Every structure is written in structure tokens, then in C-alpha cells.
Amino acid sequence: MSPGANVLPTQLHRDYGAIRSATLALCAPLTVEDHVVQTMADVSPPKWHLAHTTWFFETFVLGEFLPSYRPVQPQYRKLFNSYYVSVGAPYPRHERGLLSRPTLAEVLEYRRLVDAGLLEFLDTAVAADNPEVQRRIVLGLQHEQQHQELLLMDIKHIFASNFPQPLYQRGASRPRAAAPAARWLEHEGGLHEFGHSGSGFAYDNESPRHRAFLLPFALASRLTTNGEYLAFIQDRGYARPDLWLADGWNTAASQGWQAPLYWLQEDGLWYEFTLAGRRPLDLDEPVVHLSFFEAEAFARWRGARLPSEYEWELAARSLPVAGNFAEEALFHPRPAAAEGLAQMFGDVWEPTRSDYAPYPGYRAPAGALGEYNGKFMSGQIVLRGGSCVTPRSHVRATYRNFFYLQQRWSFQGVRLARNLEG
Numbered sequence: 201m202s203p204g205a206n207v208l209p210t211q212l213h214r215d216y217g218a219i220r221s222a223t224l225a226l227c228a229p230l231t232v233e234d235h236v237v238q239t240m241a242d243v244s245p246p247k248w249h250l251a252h253t254t255w256f257f258e259t260f261v262l263g264e265f266l267p268s269y270r271p272v273q274p275q276y277r278k279l280f281n282s283y284y285v286s287v288g289a290p291y292p293r294h295e296r297g298l299l300s301r302p303t304l305a306e307v308l309e310y311r312r313l314v315d316a317g318l319l320e321f322l323d324t325a326v327a328a329d330n331p332e333v334q335r336r337i338v339l340g341l342q343h344e345q346q347h348q349e350l351l352l353m354d355i356k357h358i359f360a361s362n363f364p365q366p367l368y369q370r371g372a373s374r375p376r377a378a379a380p381a382a383r384w385l386e387h388e389g390g391l392h393e394f395g396h397s398g399s400g401f402a403y404d405n406e407s408p409r410h411r412a413f414l415l416p417f418a419l420a421s422r423l424t425t426n427g428e429y430l431a432f433i434q435d436r437g438y439a440r441p442d443l444w445l446a447d448g449w450n451t452a453a454s455q456g457w458q459a460p461l462y463w464l465q466e467d468g469l470w471y472e473f474t475l476a477g478r479r480p481l482d483l484d485e486p487v488v489h490l491s492f493f494e495a496e497a498f499a500r501w502r503g504a505r506l507p508s509e510y511e512w513e514l515a516a517r518s519l520p521v522a523g524n525f526a527e528e529a530l531f532h533p534r535p536a537a538a539e540g541l542a543q544m545f546g547d548v549w550e551p552t553r554s555d556y557a558p559y560p561g562y563r564a565p566a567g568a569l570g571e572y573n574g575k576f577m578s579g580q581i582v583l584r585g586g587s588c589v590t591p592r593s594h595v596r597a598t599y600r601n602f603f604y605l606q607q608r609w610s611f612q613g614v615r616l617a618r619n620l621e622g
Contacts, residue, residue, distance in 0.1 A: 386416065389413070395409040
């Protein structure tokens with residue numbers, strides 16, 4: 201995990217203040233009661249996100265580089281540890297919603313105290329002369345941006361589980377446009393290098409840079425739309441075992457899946473729950489909140505497949521990282537607006553057919569921070585491109601996100617791929 205080129209202390213100050221403030225802004229529409237709800241094991245209460253991101257800086261920066269530092273509250277070391285077993289036994293994830301204490305006010309005070317301590321520490325010679333301090337702070341800020349996305353995912357699930365369903369956004373504009381016809385864009389394949397290189401931050405799982413050979417392939421020019429996925433449903437896609445992987449079929453049957461998460465049918469009409477409330481389904485918008493199993497079944501129904509992560513990276517590497525990201529504040533995918541290869545970044549995460557596995561020569565970093573990525577390289581698939589709730593500065597063409605195959609609350613959609621002759 202390298203921040204790349206050195207970051208000036210003044211830039212770290214600005215970045216730290218901006219990113220930490222952005223997290224608080226995401227929680228501003230919530231009530232105190234909203235902050236403590238946990239609707240499923242994958243969801244964490246918003247209050248926990250506020251505390252855990254603070255715990256990260258306290259534990260891995262202040263606690264390690266300031267010999268005189270004393271934790272704000274010693275019990276927070278367990279309560280707000282996510283999965284770093286090397287620093288102690290974490291509080292059980294599925295029980296985070298059982299905790300009414302510490303209160304939201306106490307968590308916000310915790311953030312204030314740690315922020316003040318870290319910014320003061322940044323001005324010391326110890327911080328200025330130690331590149332590892334800079335590396336930890338940059339990593340902590342990237343980690344906080346991950347939790348900003350998780351916050352919006354979790355808030356959406358919390359609000360959808362309420363009755364009546366509250367609005368997170370009021371008066372949010374919703375661009376309406378007809379999606380252009382999807383086309384197949386061909387790529388020659390061949391021997392190419394993949395993975396991060398050069399300056400700028402990257403996670404350890406994006407390295408080392410290595411070579412891989414690809415056969416010729418084609419990618420769909422845009423993301424799959426709601427209308428296209430609705431045709432799959434109307435063709436009994438959820439009732440046809442020939443379209444599904446065995447684990448996907450069993451999961452869909454046991455959980456009663458009949459449509460993407462947050463879709464609802466009433467009186468023959470389809471609706472979709474969004475962070476701006478329930479709306480009629482827009483057939484031109486990208487389909488979102490699919491599991492890998494659903495995306496794979498849909499691809500098979502279309503006579504296509506999902507791309508490999510190498511195919512996706514090869515197609516995306518020459519494109520600017522631009523699109524519908526969290527900064528747009530739509531928090532919902534929008535229809536494609538351009539011809540050519542569109543929507544590679546933003547809107548929805550694009551599941552690939554690649555297992556989340558180490559690159560050749562990968563070694564997890566030493567110490568507790570080695571638990572950040574490497575230990576999850578089992579039973580998950582790689583997603584690429586970011587989504588409408590991902591901060592733009594957090595994404596690059598080599599970024600490897602990962603989720604379990606059955607998870608649907610993340611902002612995942614689908615882009616099709618297919619083989620070419622030769």
C-alpha cells in the first residue's frame with residue numbers, strides 16, 4: 201500500500217479535513233435513531249462507521265507513532281475493530297446493532313478528539329520526517345472513502361427496511377434520457393501488462409504488475425439497462441435452472457429472489473426504491489443491486505458472458521476516470537449519454553468472471569495492515585469501475601473491489617462480454 205509520490209503536509213491537512221468532513225455530511229440527513237440500526241449482518245450501523253474510521257487513525261497512526269498517546273476510551277479498541285485480529289479480538293460484526301452505547305454524541309466527540317490529535321501530530325517533526333506516517337494517513341483516508349460508500353449502501357438498506365420508507369434525499373434531480381443502443385466493441389487481445397505502476401496511491405492487491413495473455417474479445421458499449429433485465433425476468437429467468445450456477449440457483453430459491461434488490465411490483469407496474477424514495481422503474485437506467493449469480497445468469501440468457509478483470513482493465517486503461525460518482529450526489533445510476541465505450545467508471549460496479557485471488561508474486565504486507573486485503577482472497581469475485589456512491593478520487597483502472605457472490609446490497613450492475621473468433 202503505497203501513496204506513491206510524497207504528499208506535502210499542507211495537502212495532507214486539506215485532504216484529511218475534506219474527507220473526514222464528507223463522512224459527517226453523508227450522515228447529516230439521518231436521525232439519531234437511524235444511526236444505530238443494523239438490518240442484516242452485512243450492514244453496519246452508521247454510528248459504527250463513524251467510530252471505526254476514527255479507530256483506524258487512532259490505532260494505526262496515533263497509537264503507533266506517539267509513545268505518550270492514551271486512547272480516548274480503551275474499550276473502543278475492541279468495539280470498533282472490524283477484522284484486525286492482530287490488534288485484538290473484534291466485537292462480533294452481526295451484533296453491532298445491539299449497542300446503544302456509546303451514544304452518537306460520544307462517537308462524534310471521539311471523532312473530534314482524534315481529529316484534533318492527528319492534525320496536531322501532522323505538524324510535528326516526528327510526522328514530517330517519517331514516510332510511514334504519511335503512508336498510514338493516506339491509507340486511512342482511502343479507507344474512509346471506502347466507508348463513505350459503505351455508509352450509503354447501508355443507509356439505503358436501512359431506509360428500505362423501514363415502514364414507511366423514509367427519504368434520504370429530498371428533491372434530488374433525476375436525469376431522464378433514452379439509453380443508446382448497445383453495440384459490441386472488439387478488442388484484439390494479446391500479451392499485456394496488468395496491475396498498478398507509477399505514482400499515486402494503490403492498494404497492495406493491485407500489485408505486482410505482471411503480464412497475461414488475452415484472446416480476442418468484445419465488450420458491450422454500455423451497461424445493461426433495467427429494461428433489458430426486465431426482459432430476462434419476463435422470460436422466466438428466475439425459474440430456469442439451465443441459466444444458473446448451482447450455488448446461484450440454490451441461493452435464489454432459498455432467498456426467494458424474483459427481481460433485483462429494491463425492485464417492487466404493484467398492480468402490474470414495477471417500482472424501484474432509491475435513496476430519493478420509491479420511483480417508477482426507468483427502463484433506460486442501468487440495472488443495479490444484482491448479485492454475481494444474477495449477473496452471470498443474465499449473461500448466459502443473453503448468449504454472452506461476464507468479462508474477466510483483465511479484459512475490463514485493458515479496455516478501461518486508456519479512458520479518463522470520469523462518470524457518475526458520489527460527487528454528483530445523485531447516488532443512483534443514470535442512463536448512458538455517450539456513444540462508444542461508455543460508463544466504464546461510475547454508475548455501477550461491474551462484476552467480472554475473475555476470482556478475487558492474488559496476482560503472481562503477491563505478498564501481503566507485514567503486520568496488522570497485512571490483514572486489509574490479502575486474507576479475503578477466497579470465495580469472492582472482482583468488481584471494477586466504481587459506482588454512483590464511490591468517491592471519484594478513490595477509483596482508478598487497476599482498482600480491484602471484491603464481494604461475495606450472493607451479496608446484492610452493493611451498487612453492482614452488469615456489462616456483457618463475449619468471445620471473438622481467432
